[in-house]
Amino acid sequence: MFNSLYKLYRNHSVKTPLEDFTTEAFVGVLKLDPTLLENFCVSLLGLTKEDFNIRTQANYLLKNDINCIVDIVIESENQLCFIENKVNSKEGYRQLERYSKVLDLFKSCNKETYLIYCTKNFEEKAQVNHKFKQLRWFQVAKFLTQQRADNPIKNNFLEFLKLKKMSQNLTITNKDTFIIENLFETIELVSGHLDRVKPLFIQTFSKGVNRVNDGFNITQIIKHKRIILYFKDILGENTGWSEIKYGLQLNSTKIYCGIWVDKTNSQYRDFRDYFLANPFTFEILDKQNGFAIELSESLNKYVNDLDGDDKILNWYKEAFVLFLEVMLKTPQLHWNTINKITSQVI
Secondary structure (H helix, E strand, O other): OHHHHHHHHHOOOOOOHHHHHHHHHHHHHHHHOHHHHHHHHHHHOOOOOOOOEEEEEEEEOOOOOOOEEEEEEEEOOOEEEEEEEOOOOOOOOOHHHHHHHHHHHHHOOOOEEEEEEEEOOOOOOOOOOOOOEEEEHHHHHHHHHOOOOOOHHHHHHHHHHHHOOOOOOOOOOHHHHHHHHHHHHHHHHHHHHHHHHHHHHHHHHOOOOOOOEEOOOHHHHHHOOEEEEEEEOOEOOOOOOEEEEEEEEOOOOEEEEEEEEEOOOOOHHHHHHHHHHOOOOOEEEEEOOEEEEEEEEEHHHHOOOOOHHHHHHHHHHHHHHHHHHHHHHOHHHOEOOOOOOOOOOO
């Protein structure tokens, strides 16, 4: 439900639609359940139990300074709490400093004041006054998970947080410790297979240099869920990203090979149009920011096969041949890298 509403909300001309929508949706959930609101204020934020009112986008005037629009304000008879929410953005110009100035005014009137900074990603802050506290959205999600289960709106919002990758569970289980213990051996195993294929990849697609770009990094593993080796700038006039890659898809445990062309590449339109009309046997990925053709094969096919390593090598070899053949058939796309394939691999 929340994801569908967000899609509608996103169409409006706001700078941070996900951030604004998440704030409004979360406060809506809290308003519908007074007990949930009280538990949130007391258990997670550290406020003293009272009757709480909650509102969003509250405007406060500051003398000789920029006015404040606070994402969430929670107020009771003796307490005032400001919450600034971030998803994919960072703190605005002196936001926390200006919020502190407003809270100073209320503190001078004997209000107990709180300042909360809630983010998706870690962002260290040195703020200390007004019982300053930093939260991450996964902590909010964890709090909501621990509340009564018979609340469909709350459960729906939790699903939304999960979909937007804002509900990471950091509880370490026995399964996690087993995976951690075996992680290095697994990476070494994958690296061994990819290194065996590398000479053939270089011989087939090198532009005259043997340097293959290494995709063994946190961004590739966490964000893209893959381990790859690749050549870049294979298409176009160095305007916009393009790459040919091979490796392992971690979320589906598939070996794969593919070509990606970013939308900003000079050959993007011709590349996309050609393969939409002539897909061959490729899997087509038509995304907002680019276009890809891929071949893949499940690793399950090679489990406990004593000849599996040779079969994996042969699969990559056949995939490279197919990509090369397609390149040779499409000189109008102005490929920057075509070499003759060899049948030998070290």
